[in-house]
Amino acid sequence: MAWLVLWACGCRSQMPVDPVPRMVDDRGDLADQLRAAVRTWEGTPHRLGGNDRQGIDCSGLVVQLYRDLFDTQLPRTTLALSKTGRSVEPRHLLPADLVFFRLPDSKRHVGIYLDGGQFAHASTRRGVMISRLQEPCWQETFWTARRLLR
Numbered sequence: 001m002a003w004l005v006l007w008a009c010g011c012r013s014q015m016p017v018d019p020v021p022r023m024v025d026d027r028g029d030l031a032d033q034l035r036a037a038v039r040t041w042e043g044t045p046h047r048l049g050g051n052d053r054q055g056i057d058c059s060g061l062v063v064q065l066y067r068d069l070f071d072t073q074l075p076r077t078t079l080a081l082s083k084t085g086r087s088v089e090p091r092h093l094l095p096a097d098l099v100f101f102r103l104p105d106s107k108r109h110v111g112i113y114l115d116g117g118q119f120a121h122a123s124t125r126r127g128v129m130i131s132r133l134q135e136p137c138w139q140e141t142f143w144t145a146r147r148l149l150r
Contacts, residue, residue, distance in 0.1 A: 030095045030096055031095040031114055031115040033069060034065070034069070034095055034096060034112065034114050034120070035114055037065055037068060037069055038065070038112075038114070038120040038128065038130065041053070041056070041061060041064075041065075041120075041128040042127075042128050042129060042130075043127050043128060043129075044056050044122070044127050044128045045127045046122050046123060046124045046125070046126075046127050046128075051063075051064065056122050056128065057122055058078060058109050058110045058111065058121050058122045059076060059077055059078045059081055059110055060076070060122070061112070061120070061121065061122045061128060062074065062081060062098060062110055062111070062112055063075075063076055065112055065120075066148070069096075070096075070149070072148070074148070078100065078108040078109065078110045079108060081098060081100075081110055081146070082098075082100050082108070082110070082143070082144060082146065084098075084146060084148060085098070085146040085147050085148035086146065086147050087144060087145070087146060087147075088145045088146065088147045089145070090133070090142065090145055093113045093145055094113070094147070095113060095114060095115050096112060096113065096148065096149050097112075097113040097145050097146065097147050097148075098110055098111070098112055098113070098145065098146045098147075098148065099111050099112070099113050099119050099133065099142070099145050100142075100143040100144045100145065100146070101138060101141040101142055101143050102141055102143045103141055108143070109121065109141075111131070113133075113145070114130065117132050117133050117134055118130050118131065118132055118133070119131060119132075119133060
């Protein structure tokens, strides 16, 4: 199964820190900004605990994108991120919402929703990439989604 190679961050618990919310008026422009930012990271290899272009993990990518685009400091782990913001139903996802997955062996994975059913994440095998939520591996392991921006 190809999705087994998409192991993500085995995250440690950390106190959640709510980011300072930012008002977002035009989610269409935001989707374009997110895609442009993700393009600069595409192909960066996965490295557990990584935080730069030499290697980055899933939560590190989310933290970097939020820092760069929204000047917002987020918690560093997937588990802590999953407790930040407010819950959102998958059918109501907007650009910049976080999508979470529970992989085998209690591993957790996070990505950032773009639009059109696509999200960006750091795959252990392919590095930073864009995937579709409709892919069976993501549908089967979907856990929750969180909105951090207003």
